[in-house]
Amino acid sequence: MKILDEIKEALMKGDANQVREQAAKAVAEGLDPVTIINDGFITAMSIIGTKFKNNEVYVPEVLVAARAMHAGMDAVKPFLAGDALQEKGTVLIGTVKGDLHDIGKNLVIIMLQGGGFKVVDLGIDVSAEKFVEAVKENKPDVVAISALLTSTIINMKGVIEGLADYRDQVKIIVGGAPVTQDFADKIGADAYAPDAASAVEKVRELVG
Ligand code: B1M
Secondary structure: OHHHHHHHHHHHHOOHHHHHHHHHHHHHOOOOHHHHHHHHHHHHHHHHHHHHHOOOOOHHHHHHHHHHHHHHHHHHHHHHHOOOOOOOOEEEEEEEOOOOOOHHHHHHHHHHHHOOOEEEEOOOOEOHHHHHHHHHHHOOOEEEEEOOOOOOOOHHHHHHHHOHHHOOOOEEEEEOOOOOHHHHHHHOOOEEEOOHHHHHHHHHHHHO
8 A cells, every 4th residue: 555655764864754754644644643643653663673683774764764653653653542441451561671763662552552452651671670660559450561682582571470470460461572382381371472463362361
């Protein structure tokens, strides 16, 4: 679809205004916001990711692409949240200690909000202690933990151990590029999702 190609192209160039405008236009033309996210933003961002890996683009290009994606998200987010008149539960989410990656986490948030969940975002570099404190304060149905580095995924285990006394009240889902179902099982998570869309499905199952 032409408009999705234009969104992807603008995002990869890091043209935030163009991404915002094109995304708004796509929504106005009746394109499903989830399609814009999955086939526009996520596809373009994964191309940027591959180019970054292959040293075809460098950190500044990645950062401007991420900023453009956030601009596009701002344009489509109200239309996702529009479905969410009744909250289906509360999800507490954060990126683990030592990890500053938040693009994937933010996509998960947007998709969860679109799916009708209230989301409490703890941000990045979140310690196990902070997760536990936030569980006490917010009483979520689900804790969602994101990590993008092979060196930080082990910190998910610390969060899960810290929440030992709350496991009858809260379910735990983990995800992020280096996380696998096998790893999730080993650290005792209740669920694993490979992407933002399946995270919403899994959270729905968890809140039952
Ligand atoms: Co970083 N980085 N980075 N980086 N970065 C990766 C992850 C890397 C794979 C790049 C590479 O070398 N090929 C590599 C990790 C290698 C490894 O550990 N195996 C890496 C590295 C090494 C680093 C630094 C160490 C680089 C350095 O400084 N030498 C450094 C670490 C900083 C730190 O965290 N302490 C670093 C820094 C950065 C930037 C700041 C420049 C920037 C982050 C900006 C930001 O997030 N605000 C950045 C970026 C953008 C990337 C890449 C290019 C893209 C990540 C991304 O946003 N992808 C990435 C390379 C790549 O992915 N190919 C890379 C798009 C996003 C939509 O996908 O986050 O996977 P993703 O999220 C998906 C799923 O994973 C899933 O859903 C999302 C959408 O479908 N998901 C969940 C995510 N969380 C979930 C939670 C769930 C469920 C699903 O439930 C709870």
